[in-house]
Amino acid sequence: MRVAAAFAALVLLAACDTGTEERDAVASTRTVQRAYMPVPPGTVPRGASAQAAALAPPGPERMPALLARGEERFRVFCTPCHGVSGRGDGPVVSRGFAPPPSYHEERLRSLAPEQIVQVITQGKGRMFPYADRVLPEDRWAIAHHIKELQARGIGAASGQESAKP
Known part of the structure; x- marks a missing residue:
């Protein structure tokens, strides 16, 4: 009887082993925790160069397909704040958010597409970065659509509309 009890206790104790020798490096979710290793100098993280x-x-050449894609992506990501015409009158503004500047202001009309892509990527002012939401090629498409809105004068204040070149 004692032998059977000792054997059962031994089996129970063996079942409690988690199988990890270094418990300090293992979290409760059993994920191995490793210290942060910075990228070595002279190297590029995978996918970063692409x-x-x-x-x-x-950027890509301005073509009708790119402008169509830009309009579609603009409607998805930009119209909640900037509005369909780019005047800064999107639906969130009517709910108490501060309005963004109009794309038809002279200061924003002078921006090049690459500067617009940079703002989409890194954010600026109250606008947070969209790099994790919008693909790089879609950022270019959105930038070209914004330039198209500006060129057509859609949403410009009266008296400031410009004709399409």
Whole structure:
């Protein structure tokens, strides 16, 4: 009887072993925790060079398909704040958010597409970055759509509308 009890106790104790020798490096979710290792000098993280190349000016050629894609992505990501016409009168403004500047202000009309892509990527002022939401090629498409809105004068204040070149 004592032998059976000792054997049962031994089996129970063996079942409690988690199988990890270094308990300090294992979290409760059993994920191994490792210290942060910075990227060694002179190296590029995987995928970073392709993304940098996709964001490099002058970007893709301005074509009807790119403008159509830009309009579609603009409606998805930008109209909640900037509005369909780019005047800064999107639906969130009517709910108490501060209005963004109009794309038809002279200061924003002078921006090049690569500067607009940079703002979409890094954010500016109250606008947070969209790099994790909008693909690089879609950022270019949105930038070209914004320039198209500005060129057509859609949403410009009366008396400031410009004709399409």
